[in-house]
Amino acid sequence: DAGITQSPRHKVTETGTPVTLRCHQTENHRYMYWYRQDPGHGLRLIHYSYGVKDTDKGEVSDGYSVSRSKTEDFLLTLESATSSQTSVYFCAIRPTNYGYTFGSGTRLTVV
């Protein structure tokens, strides 16, 4: 979608390796979110940010960390990937008073 880009789109990694997913926005929005989507669980919040260097945990934050050093970038890091973190990851931004804009998703497979 225009204004938000996730990278990479697909990644296969080995158990125990660190992985960083990037979300980049061009629209200068304050709020950014990382969600994961899994069969049987739907979409769940991992971490969110409400400004530069302002982040907080969501409902499934264990094993994940985030950083936001610039308005436009929100990074999600898996410090030591596990098979339970195989999922599709979506970043989202929240334009004020409008619906959300989601990135195209990152399909991560941990083998």
Added chain:
Amino acid sequence: KNEVEQSPQNLTAQEGEFITINCSYSVGISALHWLQQHPGGGIVSLFMLSSGKKKHGRLIATINIQEKHSSLHITASHPRDSAVYICAVTAGGTSYGKLTFGQGTILTVHP
């Protein structure tokens, strides 16, 4: 019990039929969102509602705040409407716009 419940989980229709997907929630909200996700695709925001009714093309969304219930209607359904439809809410108060999602409704429209 999930905070956001959708029904039905699966829905099959013939082209041209009128379709209704329901969403019930148990928490106080500031807004309710309807999202669409095509197979293998990204997530698109269809509607954001805090009261009343909204219409966009063949899609209509309604919300009853007192009953904590929303419906998404599709008139004159078409095979291209086949997708997963997801209801999500943002809680009232200082929630930073975090979304809580329903499990989604898988809609298949046959020609």
